[in-house]
Amino acid sequence: MGIQITGIRHAVPPQVQTAAELAPLIGQTEEWVLRQTGVARRHVAGDLRDPAILAAQAARPLIAEWGAPDLVLYAGAVPRQGVPDTSLFVARELGLSGIPCFSVNAVCLSFLMALKVAEGFLESGIYRRVLICVAELASRGRNFDVPEAAALMGDGAAAAMVERSADGHGPSGFEGFRLQTWPEGAELTGLRGGGTMLPPDDPQVTHADHRFHMDGEGLLRITLPHLRRFLKEFFAEHQLTPQDIDLVIPHQPSGPGLKLLGRWGFPEDRVINLIADYGNCVAASMPMALAIAQQTGRLQRGQRLLFLGTAAGLSIGAGLFRW
């Protein structure tokens, strides 16, 4: 039993916005952006409004190499539209018809959860080849009056093809997994519009309600003690230490957030850190880190990976994964 990610790709829109270009828009200096967020540049969607186009761009080479999937799982936080869900728009872009499609949403941890969901479907034998895809056009949700959140966000997409290890692949897959959610963090970051609570045609609803908000300090205050205990318990459960991890594939919350990993014993050279070049791409960050780790030769079969991240909510998730 077990699953293997047989292919992983990413895609970004061509337009780049540097910290120097963004700074005046949010009333800050380039130095402030770099110090607060660590984001030197990020890709931005510009006029592109359809995440399915970007997700399909990441997925297309995987289908060319491995063939059509039996299941398309979309794993993004912010959808293309209210109904139907984004998965089938990606399938439409890819020319897939008759293939089951649905979406999983665990905000920034959506890829990890989709991988876990794919494992269940693959191990039960219903499906043999699952395409997980995600695209986030987070730049479109920026509120320039919330400088820190606006300075963090970037756009990007990724796709993974997942099969059963038994189908001719080496032993690989999850060796450990944990997700926890503390809803007391629900108001600390997010996007209040876009649902039934604040309908867009309610005149009381403001521009800011349709944009990302973030209480950075409040978020840090609630996250740190939970994360410390979470990691301690996770490593104790698996009788491992951070030194036993070959490569950490983290969500990319912020430069300072990624720096914390060093304090908890993960050597810097074993952590994939994309924040300077891509920013926080919400649910796309984690699979983009995996794709770029592979493209830069840092991923080797047999390595023990740790998928690790936080998500608005607050959620913390970790997956110990044999590559």
Add this chain to the structure above:
Amino acid sequence: MGIQITGIRHAVPPQVQTAAELAPLIGQTEEWVLRQTGVARRHVAGDLRDPAILAAQAARPLIAEWGAPDLVLYAGAVPRQGVPDTSLFVARELGLSGIPCFSVNAVCLSFLMALKVAEGFLESGIYRRVLICVAELASRGRNFDVPEAAALMGDGAAAAMVERSADGHGPSGFEGFRLQTWPEGAELTGLRGGGTMLPPDDPQVTHADHRFHMDGEGLLRITLPHLRRFLKEFFAEHQLTPQDIDLVIPHQPSGPGLKLLGRWGFPEDRVINLIADYGNCVAASMPMALAIAQQTGRLQRGQRLLFLGTAAGLSIGAGLFRW
């Protein structure tokens, strides 16, 4: 191996709107509403904007009876807000903290997919008790200029507690499953706003973009041939006929839609039909039908159920389930 739904409940907002009350709002007669949709009355949320409150109302008695779940899976089509996803707001309403939460979205088939996802988690042993919950406040998305869609919609919620059959329960669970998606139906019904394609603060975006639209005829034209072949293949695969099904738990698309089941060989008295009293409650319809079947004494352990439905997309899903 196998899973058991140990408890299933539903909840509706107290306010009721009859066909006679709705008819003048959409420029039609009561008779037209009844003939076109079969919906004599439906519950409407009124001032309630938070689906998590209604979902928690359905879930609370299940937690009182079975204890706190290990996982909360939200299974709705339209969220409470953009970010974070609705699952953790339900957990917050229920006073759960530290319990993993995430969402599954397959539009009107979300409950069936969440049940399948729960099966994967339960059979792998990671979790032993999964709470699936859903609430839809579809009345809030009605466009009175689209009479047929507006006359179909109703509000409601449901929750299910799911455990492993092995944990002291009799043999039960999935005996068959199939989902298919044909994205060529993507534009036939849905809600175009609420995502990145039509951002709410774009002045070009209209009131109608934030409301359900539906091309009823187009939808029927694409659905019928797919559904006919889907059912034929599904029954052939499982060497069954519609007469072998003890009870059909269908999505509730419309009165005429449910009548079609008779044409395909399902006797009317074995189909749970709530359309007259509740309307189409989107993803809540299927689990509400299950809850009401149980409350009215029509569900018996050992029965062979068929979960069956269509979803915007177009998707068709079926689950053969031993109750």
